[in-house]
Amino acid sequence: MDLTPLFQWLYDSPVGTAIRENGTLFPWVESVHVLSITLVVGSISIVDLRLLGITSKSRAVSRLTGEVLPFTWVVFVLAAITGGLLFSSNAVKYAHNTFFLAKMALLVVAFLNMLVFHAITSRGIEHWDASPHPPVPARLAGGISLLLWIAVIVCGRWIGFTMTAF
Amino acid sequence: MTLHAFCEWLSQTPLSQIIQNISWIIPSVQSVHILCIAIVMSSAFMVDLRLLGVIGRDQPTAGYTSRFLTWIWPTLVVLLISGSILIIGEPTRSLENPAFQTKMVLLILAMTTTLVLQRPTFKDPAYWELSGHRIPARVLAVVSLLLWTGIVFAGRWIAYMNISGD
Numbered sequence: 001m002d003l004t005p006l007f008q009w010l011y012d013s014p015v016g017t018a019i020r021e022n023g024t025l026f027p028w029v030e031s032v033h034v035l036s037i038t039l040v041v042g043s044i045s046i047v048d049l050r051l052l053g054i055t056s057k058s059r060a061v062s063r064l065t066g067e068v069l070p071f072t073w074v075v076f077v078l079a080a081i082t083g084g085l086l087f088s089s090n091a092v093k094y095a096h097n098t099f100f101l102a103k104m105a106l107l108v109v110a111f112l113n114m115l116v117f118h119a120i121t122s123r124g125i126e127h128w129d130a131s132p133h134p135p136v137p138a139r140l141a142g143g144i145s146l147l148l149w150i151a152v153i154v155c156g157r158w159i160g161f162t163m164t165a166f
Numbered sequence: 167m168t169l170h171a172f173c174e175w176l177s178q179t180p181l182s183q184i185i186q187n188i189s190w191i192i193p194s195v196q197s198v199h200i201l202c203i204a205i206v207m208s209s210a211f212m213v214d215l216r217l218l219g220v221i222g223r224d225q226p227t228a229g230y231t232s233r234f235l236t237w238i239w240p241t242l243v244v245l246l247i248s249g250s251i252l253i254i255g256e257p258t259r260s261l262e263n264p265a266f267q268t269k270m271v272l273l274i275l276a277m278t279t280t281l282v283l284q285r286p287t288f289k290d291p292a293y294w295e296l297s298g299h300r301i302p303a304r305v306l307a308v309v310s311l312l313l314w315t316g317i318v319f320a321g322r323w324i325a326y327m328n329i330s331g332d
Contacts, residue, residue, distance in 0.1 A: 035319070038207045043211075056233055068212075
């Protein structure tokens with residue numbers, strides 16, 4: 001499936017054009033993107049480190065996720081919106097950037113990892129919710145998530161060095 | 167010696183030359199830098215949002231200040247090291263940059279705010295829960311949120327207020 005017409009349409013859209021042509025719009029949107037992505041990754045790491053049995057051990061896992069993850073979703077939506085806006089400014093080129101594609105693939109894997117955790121691993125959480133050392137599948141979910149999000153940040157930073165200015 | 171002369175001298179040092187000539191050093195160090203910013207930002211936001219009563223109201227604020235504020239200082243050390251590498255590699259782009267200078271002023275203010283929040287909790291972990299301390303705690307939380315957010319914005323704008331022309 002060739003998505004190039006869609007990317008070209010995004011590029012030509014008023015929003016994409018405005019972000020590309022207005023000198024200060026891109027850095028502002030990018031700043032909000034960086035702010036929200038640091039908060040996404042940092043807040044997910046709090047949960048991951050708890051699942052790994054490293055931090056917040058006195059706090060039940062379900063309580064920790066209850067207080068942290070709603071915040072994560074808010075900042076994730078912000079990161080997705082600002083990311084979409086940045087993408088629209090140079091859609092065709094981003095869509096061919098290796099680090100951008102890797103970042104998107106990593107996001108999909110992180111999402112699947114989260115789905116597996118919520119659908120399967122966290123069933124029976126009542127048996128280990130308060131335990132400082134969650135069982136192996138939960139620790140695995142935390143470890144995988146932590147590595148994936150670190151890779152998301154690294155790929156994101158490398159996009160800026162592999163895209164030539166427009 | 168003017169700041170500009172210092173930057174010129176620094177950029178000619180062997181260490182700076184190495185950083186300038188090996189293309190993967192700056193993106194890699196920037197990746198580490200952003201990951202550390204994610205840790206600091208999320209730690210600060212968790213404490214501030216708890217002090218504002220947005221999250222975790224079932225747990226005393228003491229649990230938050232002890233769990234999260236302690237992450238800020240060691241992470242700031244890593245940020246200082248990675249930031250210094252970036253400065254040595256691109257002295258003019260950073261030291262002479264108004265966005266960088268703004269970031270440093272905001273950083274000093276944010277560190278001071280963090281100290282003001284943290285110090286009384288060493289003697290009395292429940293300090294910010296005492297009846298007369300809740301309003302100052304909220305004010306400090308808002309100031310802290312604004313300062314750390316400002317640091318991320320100023321940091322991203324370094325790339326766009328670059329007077330060195332490279």
